[in-house]
Amino acid sequence: MAEKGNSKIIIVAVLAFLAGAFVGNAVTVMTMSTGSGGTAHQAQTPAQMPSQAPTQDQSGKLVQAVKNHPEDPRAWTALGNHYFDHDRPGKAVEAYQKALxxxxxxxxxxxxxxxxxRRTGKPQKAxxxxxxxxxxDPIHITPLFNKGIVLFYDLERPQEAAKTWRRVLEIDPEAKAPNGMPVREFIKMALEKQ
Structure with missing residues (x-):
């Protein structure tokens, strides 16, 4: 009988871990009603990512724009945004680096x-x-929330993640993730993991 109870505990633990991994990967960017700090591009979670590959025409126009105007950071940002939206994180990194x-x-x-x-497996650089x-922009909530995601899921530092998410709530007490989960729940989850 005890063996049956232990197997249930293990199954519940595995399901909880998988749910946490799913949330960590799905929630990489946050949209808030305040303090967005003028983001150049509103990032998307994997569920929102377009399912089609970029067309040659779209990519070609943006690549041509950076060739024609290699000193224009807006052209490089647009190219980075395009790669971001079409799930090409390595190329997006290169374009954003040039823009910056x-x-x-x-x-x-x-x-x-x-x-x-983060998507290229470089959490410390993230x-x-x-x-x-x-x-x-100290009140730019998106990078603050995302820093908490990386600290919690990738670097396994729940105490620092909770502290980071508390700062989000100082800026916007009603802050929520794109999936609608209140940031308060992320803090609770982090504190339970300590």
Whole structure:
């Protein structure tokens, strides 16, 4: 009988882990009603990602734009946004890096770069990009929330994630993730994991 109870506990633990992993991967960007800090691009969760590959025409026009205007950070940002939207994080990173070399003053571009670093398996670089975005715009909630996601799910530092999400609530007490989950629930989840 005890063996049956233990197997149920293991199943519940595995399901809880899988649910946490799903939420961590699905929630990479947050949209808020306040303090967006003028993001250059509103990032999408995987559920919102377009299912089709970019057309040659779309990609070609944007690539041609950066060839014609290699010193225009807006052209590089548009190319990065295109790659972001079409699930090409490595290419997005390259385009955003070039845009930021030309104009490092855009917190939205830093935030999007952080999301793409996370998607390419570079959580520490993601944290650095989110920190830079927040340095430029301290009430920019998107990179702050995403920093918590990376701390919690990728770096397994729940205490720091909870602290980061508390800062989100200082800016917007009603903050929610794109899936509608209140940030307060993320904090609760982080505290339970400690």
């Amino acid at each position: 070399e030309l104009d490092p003053s855009k917190p939205g571009v830093w935030s999007d770069l952080g999301v793409m670093y 944290i650095e990009a989110f920190d830079k975005a927040m340095e430029l």
